[in-house]
Amino acid sequence: xxxxxLNPLFAALLAVSSPSVGDKPSAAxxxxxxxxxxxxxxxxxxxxxxxxxxxxxxxxxxxxxGGFGAFATTDIAKxxxxxxxxxxxxxxxxxxxxxxxxxxxxxxxxKKAGPGGTxxxxxxxxxxxxxxxxxxxxQLAANDxxxxxxxxxxxxxxxxxxxxxxxxxxxLPWERGINEQEHVLFWSEDDIDKYLKGSLRYSESx
Numbered sequence: 001x002x003x004x005x006l007n008p009l010f011a012a013l014l015a016v017s018s019p020s021v022g023d024k025p026s027a028a029x030x031x032x033x034x035x036x037x038x039x040x041x042x043x044x045x046x047x048x049x050x051x052x053x054x055x056x057x058x059x060x061x062x063x064x065x066g067g068f069g070a071f072a073t074t075d076i077a078k079x080x081x082x083x084x085x086x087x088x089x090x091x092x093x094x095x096x097x098x099x100x101x102x103x104x105x106x107x108x109x110x111k112k113a114g115p116g117g118t119x120x121x122x123x124x125x126x127x128x129x130x131x132x133x134x135x136x137x138x139q140l141a142a143n144d145x146x147x148x149x150x151x152x153x154x155x156x157x158x159x160x161x162x163x164x165x166x167x168x169x170x171x172l173p174w175e176r177g178i179n180e181q182e183h184v185l186f187w188s189e190d191d192i193d194k195y196l197k198g199s200l201r202y203s204e205s206x
Contacts, residue, residue, distance in 0.1 A: 037170045038068055044167040045085060052084040093118055096125035133163050
């Protein structure tokens with residue numbers, strides 16, 4: 001089994017580019033279940049002035065084959081635009097290398113790494129942000145929703161808003177089964193051989 005401290009890094013390797021924060025919702029918006037997290041993500045992307053999320057598309061649970069997926073609520077016309085995500089709403093290498101916590105280390109990694117170094121740098125940055133977010137969530141929960149420590153929770157909420165990609169990060173499969181997702185990263189070698197051997201994705205999965 002994968003050591004727990006490596007799970008965030010492996011899960012972050014799923015991300016290459018993703019939405020970034022403009023005027024995003026407050027920390028209180030991020031307390032819902034899986035469906036709410038995907039809804040938050042769409043609303044967050046749509047908050048950018050030059051972004052577009054088709055109002056006739058929603059993310060909801062699917063019984064075939066399971067998990068969450070994108071669904072049209074009405075007929076979609078040919079060539080109708082569904083999503084448009086601007087570059088300033090994407091995770092980039094500059095986000096990783098300019099980060100005050102790990103930017104210097106990731107910059108040095110990129111200088112020494114060969115092919116794939118960019119992906120590893122982005123994954124390391126997202127994993128760090130995820131761990132930071134989880135720690136803040138634990139502190140918020142420990143404060144009983146702010147009833148006994150309003151000022152402290154307010155400060156925590158402001159810190160949470162500093163996590164640039166929080167709505168996106170919360171939808172990644174950091175642990176097996178979370179957010180109703182399944183990924184080959186969590187498969188055993190036997191399952192990879194059984195289900196993927198002979199496919200184009202086999203070499204990327206072993």
